[in-house]
Amino acid sequence: MKKPVVAITRPADRAKKACEIVEKLGGSAVLAPTLDLKPVNTDSLKNLVKNKDSLDWIVFTSPTTIDSFNLFYPNFFDGLNCKVAVIGNKTGSLLEKQGVTLDLMPNDFTAEGLVGEFTERDIRNQTIGIPRTASTRDTLPKGLEKLDNNVIIAEAYQSLFPMDDESVKELISKIESSEIDAITFTSPLTVHNFFKISENNEKLAELLSDKLLTVAIGPITGKVLDEYGVEHIYPDTYTVPDMMELLFSTWRNSNGR
Structure with missing residues (x-):
């Protein structure tokens, strides 16, 4: 065959x-x-980096967000004091290789799955950073905002037509x-x-x-x-x-x- x-x-x-x-x-x-994926150092990403010490959580949704930080802010993960959530074990393993401890990864590797975990754990009134691409769905930030969290979105890369x-x-x-x-x-x-x-x-x-x-x-x-x-x-x-x-x-x- x-x-x-x-x-x-x-x-x-x-x-x-x-x-x-x-x-x-x-x-x-x-x-x-x-x-095509292109890391970008946007004003929103600069703002997130500037205010990283005020974050309670940061959520990584893809390996490309990690690429962006490593490219523009290679020391970002040093002394990161907030809790870390990820969607997907690939993203999680990349962070762990950089010495980052994961606090939350849903079994369902989707935005809905992560929102469900935050809901189940009743994680509210937190400041949560989400570096991502601007073209992705709003399911995650809207879901976290419904839990009375303050969500800071940062464009870390662009998803481009090939x-x-x-x-x-x-x-x-x-x-x-x-x-x-x-x-x-x-x-x-x-x-x-x-x-x-x-x-x-x-x-x-x-x-x-x-x-x-x-x-x-x-x-x-x-x-x-x-x-x-x-x-x-x-x-x-x-x-x-x-x-x-x-x-x-x-x-x-x-x-x-």
Whole structure:
């Protein structure tokens, strides 16, 4: 049986691990980033850094926020006195490698999951910093504000339309010619940008539903695929390794292995 060819649409600087997992599990990876990430030293980030000693909590939602601090404020994590919450074990492990102690990581790696933990623990009247990208959902800050917390949002990086969309156009061509067996999406923007580059969204959605195994990292990304009418699956735990394990187990089951 041939190796499944798996398309990876996440940003290039975050795709290495995903490609390695695909190869390890017996597949062939095709990288076509539909999203670029750029650390930025905005006024809001400067303000957050300036007022870090007044924070009760700081929330890290992605590895790119850590990249931004390491680039612009390499000493930020030294003597950090507030409590630290993260969404996702990848983000958490990166912080721990830098000597940061984690105080809270939800089992559900989503904004809703973290808000649920704060609600269950009745964490209120706190000053909470959230470095993030401006294009992300407002679920987290709004949820924390409903608990009477003072939320300070800082733009730490930008989520950009891919600078070079040729690889995505080439991927779409390969999908149309049945050269791709599965495709993965790791955030809502990876889906939106993918379809923005497409010239025929309806046709592409049909191909992703009928001819490919389409896998989302979790339900939030899955909801965006629903908007485009794409049938998909996602794992119980919202990580890249779990997403790939689900992809390959589903592939083997459907191909008699």
